[in-house]
Amino acid sequence: METMQGFAIDPNDPPTFEKVWKMFQETREQFREMFQETDRKFQETDRKFQETREQIAATGRQMKETDKKVGELTNRFGRVVEHMVVPNLLDKFKALGFTFEAASRDLKIADEKNNIFAEVDVFLENGDSVMIVEIKVTPSTKDIEDHVRRMEKLRKRADLRGDARKYLGAIAGVVVSDSVKNKALANGFFVVVPSGDTFSIIKPEGKYHIREW
DSSP states (O other), X not given: XXXXXXXXXXXXXXXXXXXXXXXXXXXXXXXXXXXXXXXXXXXXXXXXXXXXXXXXXXXXXXXXXXXXXXXXXXXXXXXXXXXXXXXXXXXXXXXXXXXXXXXXXXXXXXXXXXXXXXXXXXXXXXSSEEEEEEEESSOOHHHHHHHHHHHHHHHHHHHHTTOOOEEEEEEEESSOXXXXXXXXXXXXXXXXXXXXXXXXXXXXXXXXXXXXX
C-alpha cells in the first residue's frame, strides 16, 4: 500500500478529489485542536506566572513596609535609650576616673568643605579628653568596626584643627551579646550595658586595654 503525504492509499481504491479533501480537512481539524490545546496550556502557564510574579511583588512590598516600621520603631527606641543613658554618663565615667565637663548629643561633624563625614550620638569632653559614645539598641560587630573608622576620622580632623586631646570611644546598647562586648573591649572601647534600673560601664582591663586615638 502506497502513501501520499502521510496518508494510506489503497491501490484497489484510488483516491478521488473528495477523499483527499476529506483527509485534508480531518488533518487540518486535528492540527487546529492540537494548536488550541497548546495555546490553552501556554495561556494557563502565563497566567500562573503572572500570579506568581504578582505574589512575589506583593511579598516584596510587605517586606519593605515591615522593614520600614521596624526601622522607625528601632529609631524611636534608640532615642529613648539615649534619654536614659546620657544624663548619667558623666557621673558613671567620673566614678571610673574620667571627669567630663560637657556633654553634647546627636552631632554631625563636617570637614573644611562643610561635608558631613561623621555622626556622633554622644560627645563628652574636657580639656584633656574626648569620649565618643555610639548608642545602638542591639550593637553588632559591624557597629564596632564602624566606630573604629569613626574614631580614626575624628582623630584626623582633631589633628588638622590642632586639637591634641586624647580621643576615647564607647559602645552602648540595650542587648549586647558576649561576642560584641568582647570585640568592643578588644578594640579598646568602654561598653555601656543595662544593670538593674540603671546601667554600668565595663572598662577595658586585664587582657584588654583602653585605646586612645
